[in-house]
Amino acid sequence: MKTVHIIGAGLAGLGAAVRLTTHGVRVALHESAGHAGGRCRSFYDETLDRVIDNGNHLLLSGNFTVMEFLDAVGSRDSLVGPQDPVIPFVDLATGARWAVRPNAGRLPWWIFAPSRRVPGTSPGDYLAALRLARAGKDDTVADCLNVSRAARHNFWEPLTIAVLNAGIEEASANLLWPVMTEIFGKGAKASRPLIAREGLSQSFIEPALRLLDRAGATVRFNQRLREIERDGDRVTALDLVRERIVIGPDDRVVLAIPPMPTMALLPEIKGPEATRAIVNAHFRLPRAMEEDGMPFLGLIGGTAHWLFLRRDIASITVSAADELAEKPNEEVAAILWKDTAKALALGDAPLPLWRIVKEKRATFAQIPSQVALRPSPRTQWRNLFLAGDWINTGLPASIEGTLRSGFSAADLALAP
Numbered sequence: 414m415k416t417v418h419i420i421g422a423g424l425a426g427l428g429a430a431v432r433l434t435t436h437g438v439r440v441a442l443h444e445s446a447g448h449a450g451g452r453c454r455s456f457y458d459e460t461l462d463r464v465i466d467n468g469n470h471l472l473l474s475g476n477f478t479v480m481e482f483l484d485a486v487g488s489r490d491s492l493v494g495p496q497d498p499v500i501p502f503v504d505l506a507t508g509a510r511w512a513v514r515p516n517a518g519r520l521p522w523w524i525f526a527p528s529r530r531v532p533g534t535s536p537g538d539y540l541a542a543l544r545l546a547r548a549g550k551d552d553t554v555a556d557c558l559n560v561s562r563a564a565r566h567n568f569w570e571p572l573t574i575a576v577l578n579a580g581i582e583e584a585s586a587n588l589l590w591p592v593m594t595e596i597f598g599k600g601a602k603a604s605r606p607l608i609a610r611e612g613l614s615q616s617f618i619e620p621a622l623r624l625l626d627r628a629g630a631t632v633r634f635n636q637r638l639r640e641i642e643r644d645g646d647r648v649t650a651l652d653l654v655r656e657r658i659v660i661g662p663d664d665r666v667v668l669a670i671p672p673m674p675t676m677a678l679l680p681e682i683k684g685p686e687a688t689r690a691i692v693n694a695h696f697r698l699p700r701a702m703e704e705d706g707m708p709f710l711g712l713i714g715g716t717a718h719w720l721f722l723r724r725d726i727a728s729i730t731v732s733a734a735d736e737l738a739e740k741p742n743e744e745v746a747a748i749l750w751k752d753t754a755k756a757l758a759l760g761d762a763p764l765p766l767w768r769i770v771k772e773k774r775a776t777f778a779q780i781p782s783q784v785a786l787r788p789s790p791r792t793q794w795r796n797l798f799l800a801g802d803w804i805n806t807g808l809p810a811s812i813e814g815t816l817r818s819g820f821s822a823a824d825l826a827l828a829p
């Protein structure tokens with residue numbers, strides 16, 4: 414019986430493993446860290462005395478591969494969000510508050526309703542998105558959008574940074590377009606924002622590990638892959654820290670690790686090298702604020718981009734945050750607490766207990782020159798396939814793109 418060896422227990426590796434076990438294939442998963450989840454996980458933080466996520470992750474109801482994965486592992490109901498697609502915003506500089514409210518159905522009539530769009534914008538500011546469809550591979554989002562200042566500042570910039578972890582001036586237009594068609598182009602049903610109710614690990618990681626355990630898959634932690642032995646067009650052995658695994662004629666390998674370690678193991682593979690950081694700040698509030706009605710809030714006009722509330726923990730995200738990530742944690746906490754206190758109308762409340770999480774390589778740089786380097790999941794070795802958010806799925810580096818890549822690699826490994 415064929416065994417598929419999967420390297421890396423992030424979402425790409427877990428996605429591939431779940432897909433393969435549901436097809437009855439034997440799976441062995443090898444992970445270098447002492448835990449699964451990679452860049453999408455929860456952990457207990459001693460300072461806050463709470464379980465927190467490494468970073469806020471926003472999903473959308475139209476992420477159909479995410480839903481397929483959650484259905485397979487039995488945790489779709491662990492995502493929560495408003496019944497209607499409402500995304501509330503506050504401008505930290507002016508105090509103005511508004512919400513973007515796409516309508517039901519495919520025809521986006523909401524852009525003609527001033528109460529549903531960003532104040533000061535016109536329908537043309539949204540219809541401009543159609544130009545993204547004709548973007549060339551070298552175009553940035555800013556190259557394609559000739560829109561009003563209000564639309565740029567309060568809609569397109571925050572949307573681009575949230576989706577592509579890069580500013581509008583450098584982000585790849587080609588990567589924003591699929592999100593417009595798969596999500597906003599499908600109306601309210603696909604555009605509901607969702608977050609993990611308890612945490613990323615409770616929604617994604619733990620249910621997947623339980624499923625793998627039930628299916629008899631082998632999952633090994635602290636098992637770093639050091640070398641891949643190749644002969645001609647085949648991988649013949651995997652040299653892991655604690656064992657050497659011979660790859661039999663029917664066996665397959667799915668390499669689901671980030672670009673830099675992949676290229677260090679296999680210099681023949683070329684991929685994106687530049688990355689962009691995401692900084693998250695978690696604050697323990699004096700009281701739970703979830704029942705105040707909104708699990709998350711978009712922030713404009715400050716340093717912070719998103720605020721998520723989970724009981725008494727307020728978590729702030731700053732994307733495309735390479736500069737901020739270089740500052741000392743104390744300074745970052747002070748800057749982001751100011752934004753948080755403003756957003757939550759807490760006046761000059763003193764800095765509470767905090768934890769800063771800097772993901773310096775949160776995603777590959779989703780800019781035209783780096784997008785062009787994304788490899789396909791097939792390699793020159795017929796029994797080795799690649800998975801991960803940096804593989805060419807045509808989608809941004811996101812949970813949806815990652816899982817789609819994990820499923821594709823699994824499908825390739827399933828072939829006889």
Ligand SMILES: Cc1cc2nc3c(=O)[nH]c(=O)nc-3n(C[C@H](O)[C@H](O)[C@H](O)COP(=O)(O)OP(=O)(O)OC[C@H]3O[C@@H](n4cnc5c(N)ncnc54)[C@H](O)[C@@H]3O)c2cc1C
Binds near residue numbers: 443446453468639693
């Ligand atoms: C702070 C932050 C916020 C984000 N926000 C969002 C969001 O709002 N919405 C969204 O959809 N996406 C978001 N993302 C993106 C999403 O988290 C990633 O795209 C996804 O988790 C990538 O998964 P992966 O499996 O490709 O890689 P990883 O999660 O990096 O997994 C790779 C795994 O391989 C292991 N590994 C590495 N080298 C080896 C080796 N030699 N041997 C064995 N194992 C190895 C690593 O330890 C790791 O566990 C965010 C990411 C970050 C960091």
